[in-house]
Amino acid sequence: MARPIKQRKILSPFPETGFFSSDKNVSEEDSILFLAEEYESIKLIDYEGLDQTKAAKLMRISRPTFTRIYKRARGKLATALVEKKAMKISGENIYYGDNWYKCSVCECIYNTSKKTGSPSCPLCKNPGFESSRLKNL
Amino acid sequence: MKAITVKENALSSPIEDCFGKTRYFCLFDDLSGKIDFVLNPGNNLPAHSGKKAVAFLVSLGVTSVISGNYGITVKKLLDKHGIQTVIIPSKYDTLSQLLGVMKSPDS
Numbered sequence: 001m002a003r004p005i006k007q008r009k010i011l012s013p014f015p016e017t018g019f020f021s022s023d024k025n026v027s028e029e030d031s032i033l034f035l036a037e038e039y040e041s042i043k044l045i046d047y048e049g050l051d052q053t054k055a056a057k058l059m060r061i062s063r064p065t066f067t068r069i070y071k072r073a074r075g076k077l078a079t080a081l082v083e084k085k086a087m088k089i090s091g092e093n094i095y096y097g098d099n100w101y102k103c104s105v106c107e108c109i110y111n112t113s114k115k116t117g118s119p120s121c122p123l124c125k126n127p128g129f130e131s132s133r134l135k136n137l
Numbered sequence: 138m139k140a141i142t143v144k145e146n147a148l149s150s151p152i153e154d155c156f157g158k159t160r161y162f163c164l165f166d167d168l169s170g171k172i173d174f175v176l177n178p179g180n181n182l183p184a185h186s187g188k189k190a191v192a193f194l195v196s197l198g199v200t201s202v203i204s205g206n207y208g209i210t211v212k213k214l215l216d217k218h219g220i221q222t223v224i225i226p227s228k229y230d231t232l233s234q235l236l237g238v239m240k241s242p243d244s
Contacts, residue, residue, distance in 0.1 A: 011212065012206075012224065108203075108223055108224065108225045108226065111221060123203070
């Protein structure tokens with residue numbers, strides 16, 4: 001039996017679930033599935049400017065695994081840009097470093113720190129039990 | 138006190154997605170409901186603008202920050218100072234829309 005895939009650590013949740021294509025003729029069904037770990041790899045390398053070793057450490061995976069994820073992410077990104085396809089972001093094999101909650105009323109995502117304590121929504125004051133703890137996107 | 142990242146110092150201002158590069162912070166007092174606009178001292182810096190912004194907000198006594206996106210360094214600093222991080226979805230276009238949710242007692 002193949003070894004199960006190790007979960008990848010994601011630092012901050014992503015509020016949106018994808019991007020639309022500017023080309024009206026491209027259908028939404030024909031979109032490219034971007035995994036959360038691929039999105040995170042692009043963010044860490046190209047947006048934050050980290051090197052691959054540091055980014056791999058942050059995601060708690062080996063450097064060669066990170067390189068494979070990053071290569072796959074760039075390939076998908078290039079396909080989406082060139083073929084004007086929409087992108088959907090989703091992921092299951094991930095976990096968050098913090099306790100992140102999503103409010104069911106105002107849809108904001110928030111973390112809990114030691115000082116603030118209560119998990120109630122900081123925006124709409126929705127009690128914590130109506131918010132769900134984020135496990136994946 | 139909460140700090141919201143905004144592009145202009147007006148209620149009709151759009152919400153700024155990037156925490157460090159925001160031009161203004163809208164300070165919202167939970168108890169009185171009073172709002173105030175302050176210029177982000179780090180908005181024109183070529184680098185480390187987030188660090189400067191966090192130090193500024195800590196000196197003002199802010200307990201939670203509301204924005205669309207945070208960098209790794211900023212997130213670490215906010216956690217270190219015990220400041221709550223809130224990520225808002227793009228359905229909130231303007232500051233007044235967001236304040237409407239925050240001030241409404243029954244929502």
